[in-house]
Amino acid sequence: MMFLRMNTGAQADLPPRAVGIWLVLVCLAIAAMVAIGGVTRLTGSGLSITDWRPITGAVPPLNAADWQSEFEKYMGSPQHRLVFPDMTVEEFKGIYWWEWIHRFWGRMIGVVYAVPLAVFWLRGMVPGSWRWKLLLGLALGGAQGALGWFMVQSGLVDRPSVSAYRLAAHLGLAVLIFGLLWWWALRVLRAGRAVEPVPGWVRRGLLLLGVLLGVQIFYAGFVAGTKAAMAHPAFPGLGGSFFPSPASWLEPAWKNLFENTSWIAFLHRWLGVGLAGGGGLLAAWFAASGPRGLRPAALLLAALLAVQVGLGILTTVLSRGSIPVLPGTLHQANALALLALALLLLQATRASHLPRPPGPRKC
Structure with missing residues (x-):
């Protein structure tokens, strides 16, 4: 026992346990997002939505006219012209839904992160030394959304696939966000435990x-x-x-x-x-x-x-x-x-x- 120390470093500067649990839940949501992104990519669905509407895009097509409008936008993409030229509206729905779910899940992660953060902040549960960290997480999440659209854009001009460089950057930033939030969650939840x-x-x-x-x-x-x-x-x-x-x-x-x-x-x-x-x-x-x-x-x-x-x-x-x-x-x-x-x-x-x-x- 003489060489054990406790994970108590500046415990007074740590947020309460509820913040650690919240960070774990966000990490689980990010892990699910990465998995959904994998399915979206492997099913060829990632280029099915050809515009970026951060707010109104949360509402999917609700009727036949909406679906036809989305399909006509997609018909102008290189993927439709070169890979799926015979695709029908019904077939288009299959790839559209995966990309919509992927984007919608990203929006939900933003809400699940930002709203509890605001509540914790207003209740004085975020110590000063942790404010910049949690704000950094919020900023990185916003950057990830923008980077995702930047990646998709590379497959909408003259090639039916996205840039490997942009895809790697998008995946790499997701891993960075996951790693940071997980590390911070462990710091909070392991406070007082033996190291x-x-x-x-x-x-x-x-x-x-x-x-x-x-x-x-x-x-x-x-x-x-x-x-x-x-x-x-x-x-x-x-x-x-x-x-x-x-x-x-x-x-x-x-x-x-x-x-x-x-x-x-x-x-x-x-x-x-x-x-x-x-x-x-x-x-x-x-x-x-x-x-x-x-x-x-x-x-x-x-x-x-x-x-x-x-x-x-x-x-x-x-x-x-x-x-x-x-x-x-x-x-x-x-x-x-x-x-x-x-x-x-x-x-x-x-x-x-x-x-x-x-x-x-x-x-």
Whole structure:
């Protein structure tokens, strides 16, 4: 017990527990939003609404005339001209609803965030040091909505798909918002609980795991935006070779990281395998020597990492002609669960600094 410390740092400056619970609920809503966004993308629905009306757009088409009006707008889009030229109004409704649900859910997250924040603020439940943090969350949410429309615009001009760069930015910002709010929620909800000492390498490993998980999810935006899985629906190789063929390399070299499907697929796959291996080693240490209270979370992390690799492989090998919706969506949602567990373990631990044993006395 002598090396345990309590997570009491400036507890007087922490909001009440209700704020932490509210942040968890917002995080769950964001995770659902990411999953809905995955379904929207995989069903080809993301370009079905060709304008951005933040307020009036919350009301869907209510009659045949409304549906015809929306369909006529869509008929002018590159996706309709080049991908679905024979689509009927009834078929259009199927893709329209997914995009409408995606946008409506985003609006609801804004309400679920802004209204309770105002209530907590007016009741004096938000300490001064936390006001800028929670306002930052609100600002990032607004930026995410604008970035989503900026992404959609890239698929409404001359190409029937969105920019991979904008898609990755949209997904990356969602992950950043989720990570920030989850971290703040843990700070509030774990106040007064023991922070367990672990070896420095374990703590650094957890930090690296969390950072690389965020990078991996962000990079998945390029996998999705370039349809790298469809270009290389095989594992462990790329459908012809294990390593990206030099004949496919782009100039300048940096473009291979973001535009070359063989490099994108290769890096995303093997970073994922590396993360699973590293996470497994950390979980093995927790199981053998770690704090007992954190072992279930560490073992769950290892299990979900294995599931994530399996879902990634399944999605890849089934991506012949189109990307399967269910495994692709589960793969995306599970990634956020992994990030949440890694941040939980990071929040609940600290690097231990045991005193060195005394050396031999000099004469």
